[in-house]
Amino acid sequence: MSLLRSMTCAAMLAATMLAPTLAHAEFKLDPRFTDANGDMVADAPSDPAKQLDPDTLIFAYTPVEDPAVYAKVWQEFLDHLAKVTGKKVQFFPVQSNAAQLEAMRAGRLHVAGFNTGSNPIAVACAGFVPFAMMAAKDGAYGYEMEIITYPGSGITKVEDIKGKKMAFTSETSNSGYKAPSALLRTEFKLEPGKDYEPVFSGKHDNSIIGVANKDYPAA
Structure with missing residues (x-):
């Protein structure tokens, strides 16, 4: 069963690029993780030897059109993170959701902003623990759907x-x-x-x- 779950997580990561239909499969936390309190996210390792303590924290945001622009957008957060942890913090641009997920699963990525749709996979397969979400200054959050087309497409509504x-x-x-x-x-x-x-x-x-x-x- 543990091997099956690990294979499922591998399939989930591949699904972000290769097989979208697999992304809807039901899954549990990868067997490498524990969830003693039943909150549906991975617990921190109880063995201190298994806890990571890197000199430099790596942060990545979900893949965007221009990662260089977002590096500047996140700079204040990175500076704050460096101040409260006493560690160096580095922004790492990722080219795909799958690359971001695999980096966290492998322990190369420590703090991340995942897109909403990737959260369940990140939690189950990479041990991601969500703690905050982005919102406007007034606390509002959500999406506004915009549909675009080109002149002459025949789409007017x-x-x-x-x-x-x-x-x-x-x-x-x-x-x-x-x-x-x-x-x-x-x-x-x-x-x-x-x-x-x-x-x-x-x-x-x-x-x-x-x-x-x-x-x-x-x-």
Whole structure:
């Protein structure tokens, strides 16, 4: 059973790039982790010898269009983290959700901002312990769905997507697929795979460029 769970976690990590349908499989914490208090996240190792104490803490944010820009955005947080821990803190740009997950699973990544959709996989397979979420200064948080198309696509209202391709980022992404597909289902009765064909570009900017190049009717 332990081997099966480890194989499932490996499949989950691969699913972020190769097999999106596996991302919906039910899974438990990887057997390398314990959860004595039943809070559904990994406990810190009880054996001090198994606890990491790196000289430099590595931080990575979910893959974005321009990692260099986000390095500056996170600088105040990194400075604060360095101050309270007394350690050096380094921002590490990642190119994919799978790379970020695998880095934390391997112990090379210590603090991270995962996208919402990757959180369950990060918790189960990489031992990630969520403790905060991003919000506006007034405490508001959430998503606003925007659908884009190009002139002449034949799409002038949401219902016109029916029978066409719709670009998303990846099936494990909340903002890039889970949330918008749920809104399309509940608000417009449009089922993915039935009423329209979801295709996955990998990143938000890829979807925008794809629409501009007329590779996708909408995104």
